[in-house]
Amino acid sequence: MSEIDLLVRKLAARDVVPEDEQQALRAAATETVPYAAGEEVVREGERQTVSRLLVSGLIARVKLLDDGRRQITELHIPGDFVDLHSFLLKRLDHDVIAVTPARLVSYPHEGLRKITEQWPHLTRLLWLSTTLDGAGHREWIVSAGRRTAAEHVGHLFCEFLLRYEVVGLGDRRRCPLPLTQQQLADACGLTPVHVNRVLQELRHEGLLEWRAGELTVPDFDRLAQVSRFDPAFLNLIREPR
Amino acid sequence: MSEIDLLVRKLAARDVVPEDEQQALRAAATETVPYAAGEEVVREGERQTVSRLLVSGLIARVKLLDDGRRQITELHIPGDFVDLHSFLLKRLDHDVIAVTPARLVSYPHEGLRKITEQWPHLTRLLWLSTTLDGAGHREWIVSAGRRTAAEHVGHLFCEFLLRYEVVGLGDRRRCPLPLTQQQLADACGLTPVHVNRVLQELRHEGLLEWRAGELTVPDFDRLAQVSRFDPAFLNLIREPR
DNA sequence: CGCTCTATTGAGACTTGTCAATTATGGTGG
DNA sequence: CCACCATAATTGACAAGTCTCAATAGAGCG
Numbered sequence: 001m002s003e004i005d006l007l008v009r010k011l012a013a014r015d016v017v018p019e020d021e022q023q024a025l026r027a028a029a030t031e032t033v034p035y036a037a038g039e040e041v042v043r044e045g046e047r048q049t050v051s052r053l054l055v056s057g058l059i060a061r062v063k064l065l066d067d068g069r070r071q072i073t074e075l076h077i078p079g080d081f082v083d084l085h086s087f088l089l090k091r092l093d094h095d096v097i098a099v100t101p102a103r104l105v106s107y108p109h110e111g112l113r114k115i116t117e118q119w120p121h122l123t124r125l126l127w128l129s130t131t132l133d134g135a136g137h138r139e140w141i142v143s144a145g146r147r148t149a150a151e152h153v154g155h156l157f158c159e160f161l162l163r164y165e166v167v168g169l170g171d172r173r174r175c176p177l178p179l180t181q182q183q184l185a186d187a188c189g190l191t192p193v194h195v196n197r198v199l200q201e202l203r204h205e206g207l208l209e210w211r212a213g214e215l216t217v218p219d220f221d222r223l224a225q226v227s228r229f230d231p232a233f234l235n236l237i238r239e240p241r
Numbered sequence: 242m243s244e245i246d247l248l249v250r251k252l253a254a255r256d257v258v259p260e261d262e263q264q265a266l267r268a269a270a271t272e273t274v275p276y277a278a279g280e281e282v283v284r285e286g287e288r289q290t291v292s293r294l295l296v297s298g299l300i301a302r303v304k305l306l307d308d309g310r311r312q313i314t315e316l317h318i319p320g321d322f323v324d325l326h327s328f329l330l331k332r333l334d335h336d337v338i339a340v341t342p343a344r345l346v347s348y349p350h351e352g353l354r355k356i357t358e359q360w361p362h363l364t365r366l367l368w369l370s371t372t373l374d375g376a377g378h379r380e381w382i383v384s385a386g387r388r389t390a391a392e393h394v395g396h397l398f399c400e401f402l403l404r405y406e407v408v409g410l411g412d413r414r415r416c417p418l419p420l421t422q423q424q425l426a427d428a429c430g431l432t433p434v435h436v437n438r439v440l441q442e443l444r445h446e447g448l449l450e451w452r453a454g455e456l457t458v459p460d461f462d463r464l465a466q467v468s469r470f471d472p473a474f475l476n477l478i479r480e481p482r
Numbered sequence: 483c484g485c486t487c488t489a490t491t492g493a494g495a496c497t498t499g500t501c502a503a504t505t506a507t508g509g510t511g512g
Numbered sequence: 513c514c515a516c517c518a519t520a521a522t523t524g525a526c527a528a529g530t531c532t533c534a535a536t537a538g539a540g541c542g
Contacts, residue, residue, distance in 0.1 A: 011312020072377040088369040093474040120357040128329040137378035138314040144385035147308040149411040189386020233334040
């Protein structure tokens with residue numbers, strides 16, 4: 001199994017990824033770096049010269065306020081670039097931390113630059129990947145701004161189920177969810193206490209189970225309906241880009 | 242004055258934009274389309290074949306929930322591409338509407354595709370432009386999740402002042418802000434009633450004035466401090482991309 | 483077998499929302 | 513130029529959702 005298989009699955013859900021482009025991607029990778037749970041992968045503001053593809057584990061993008069308030073702005077599963085945007089931004093506006101032990105493959109910006117010079121379609125696929133992040137961000141803005149706490153949590157769970165399904169590491173009944181309630185609270189902009197109460201409510205309604213880092217949802221459509229989840233933002237349409 | 246001048250100012254704040262690339266951009270534009278206030282520019286889910294650059298007016302990206310709740314996920318000022326991400330996504334996850342009368346220059350995706358084939362550095366600048374949107378989104382997630390209502394409103398105002406300053410249409414004392422309180426509420430995930438109270442609070446503390454669609458902030462640094470505003474997310478660093 | 487981190491529970495406070503009415507503002511036709 | 517109208521802004525009283533603080537219970541780990 002190649003280090004880019006999961007990324008290819010993710011991209012292949014949106015367009016054809018020719019073999020030569022896969023090869024070019026593989027050639028751009030350098031080493032694979034392991035991280036321990038809680039370890040910092042990227043610190044806000046520091047100049048980056050590589051971007052990193054997650055191949056195993058769970059990664060969070062975290063923004064901190066000076067008084068300690070913290071907000072997770074995205075959670076990454078295997079097959080996601082956790083900081084492809086650093087190729088353009090050079091300095092990130094957030095930290096990147098490993099939630100669980102994780103392995104990340106490095107793609108030096110120099111190699112990515114060469115890809116933009118020789119592989120226009122692959123470039124567009126990578127660009128697409130960052131715009132998918134953007135679509136995810138917008139959905140999170142809606143969740144934080146206009147959804148109730150229960151809808152917000154349920155919506156995030158639906159998102160996870162489908163994203164894991166796309167890369168073949170889960171389906172719409174179950175997927176990994178190795179978070180603490182504190183971390184879930186930081187992702188939703190809630191307190192851990194309230195997240196706990198919301199989870200109990202969702203569990204008592206039989207909408208989900210969540211134990212030992214695994215999420216189980218007996219009826220995806222029901223959870224999706226209750227959470228006002230519409231998968232359109234995942235852009236799961238295979239067409240030329 | 243060329244239609245891309247404001248965009249060039251925006252990009253030039255982050256990297257050098259050579260004359261030949263400016264020329265390539267100009268060549269990719271087709272017509273300029275005027276919109277009336279309230280008019281829809283792009284409808285969610287419809288397949289797009291052009292992207293649009295805003296040259297005058299104010300534009301909002303709006304997401305709607307089935308029961309009428311509405312969230313603005315981004316506000317665009319002149320010099321912004323309002324839907325460059327549609328070049329990759331093809332179908333947007335949100336509507337795009339004109340808040341005020343506006344003029345938009347069309348860039349057919351076909352021409353953008355050619356740019357990705359012939360102008361790698363310009364391609365990276367356009368890609369950068371969408372990642373700046375992403376950084377803005379993340380800041381909005383933090384505002385919605387972890388900032389108080391007053392901080393949220395103040396933060397948005399600081400963002401506006403600096404963005405207008407970058408394109409030369411304002412400075413950190415004053416800029417256009419042609420929104421209703423209802424629209425501001427939809428951008429912040431608040432109710433109009435609460436936005437109104439927050440505005441009075443900010444006004445009474447002498448932090449800002451806002452009349453006739455124009456925002457005036459006597460002391461930017463004080464508003465920024467009160468709002469926990471850190472301009473880093475705007476990525477205002479000129480370096481090779 | 484402790485120890486530490488995580489999850490759970492309860493009581494009360496506070497921010498923000500809801501509903502409904504009133505006032506101000508700006509544009510338009512006469 | 514004025515009266516009128518629709519929209520936007522403002523106000524008040526009260527409800528609701530979420531937070532805070534503090535304590536207890538549970539679970540994983542050396």
